[in-house]
Amino acid sequence: MTAEFFSRVPELKGKRITLKRILAESAEDLKKLAESANVYKYLPTFLFEQKYDIKTVMERLYTECIDESLILGIYKDGEFCGIAEMYGLKEHINKVSVGYRLPERFWGQGIASEALGLMADYLINKAGIEIITASSMVENTGSASVLIKNGFTHVVHGVYEDWGFDEPVLVDKWIR
Numbered sequence: 047m048t049a050e051f052f053s054r055v056p057e058l059k060g061k062r063i064t065l066k067r068i069l070a071e072s073a074e075d076l077k078k079l080a081e082s083a084n085v086y087k088y089l090p091t092f093l094f095e096q097k098y099d100i101k102t103v104m105e106r107l108y109t110e111c112i113d114e115s116l117i118l119g120i121y122k123d124g125e126f127c128g129i130a131e132m133y134g135l136k137e138h139i140n141k142v143s144v145g146y147r148l149p150e151r152f153w154g155q156g157i158a159s160e161a162l163g164l165m166a167d168y169l170i171n172k173a174g175i176e177i178i179t180a181s182s183m184v185e186n187t188g189s190a191s192v193l194i195k196n197g198f199t200h201v202v203h204g205v206y207e208d209w210g211f212d213e214p215v216l217v218d219k220w221i222r
Contacts, residue, residue, distance in 0.1 A: 051135055051142075051173060055116065058164040063157060065130050065164050068119035072126035073104045075149075076119075079128065084150050088186045120148070120161050127152045130161045132169065134179075141177035142169055146192075158192045166196055166222060180220040181207065190218065198222045 058065040068076060077100040079085060107117060115133035119126055128148035135142050144165050146158045169175035182189040184204055194200075202219035209215050 058168050060160045060164050063120055063122045063160050065118040065120055065161060070104055072119055073100045075126040079149050085147060088183055127157055130165055140175050142175050143179045159195050162192055162196045178222045181217045184216045184218055193220045
């Protein structure tokens with residue numbers, strides 16, 4: 047299931063947004079997202095983004111990275127407005143983790159909530175996933191709100207995790 051799960055890049059259409067393969071013309075927007083200090087304080091860019099220049103990231107996103115995660119662009123009216131990620135597949139228990147990241151100018155518009163809903167629907171109804179998990183930094187109340195709106199249950203509060211920052215951070219754990 048791992049190879050099959052991560053080898054298919056779906057296109058998920060919602061009422062206002064579409065999750066799909068990140069388009070080459072979105073490279074500069076992805077770079078700005080990866081470099082945003084306000085986004086970074088809540089969720090560090092995944093190491094792939096920091097490892098290479100943006101041209102290399104775009105070339106390898108659906109080859110090198112696809113073995114461990116599936117990263118989709120979030121598009122609204124054709125404009126790149128963030129990423130949605132499915133990662134950490136545990137085949138033996140049909141579990142996947144999810145995450146999302148939007149530039150500041152798209153915060154508070156319901157885009158993350160719709161993206162999470164599209165991912166959950168796809169994972170449960172199309173991919174046969176039974177357990178979806180997510181983590182959010184304790185102080186990221188906006189992300190907690192998105193998870194609650196999408197039927198996630200808060201299961202652990204304030205545990206330390208290594209998120210790629212200099213020090214471990216306090217996170218909450220969620221499950222659906």
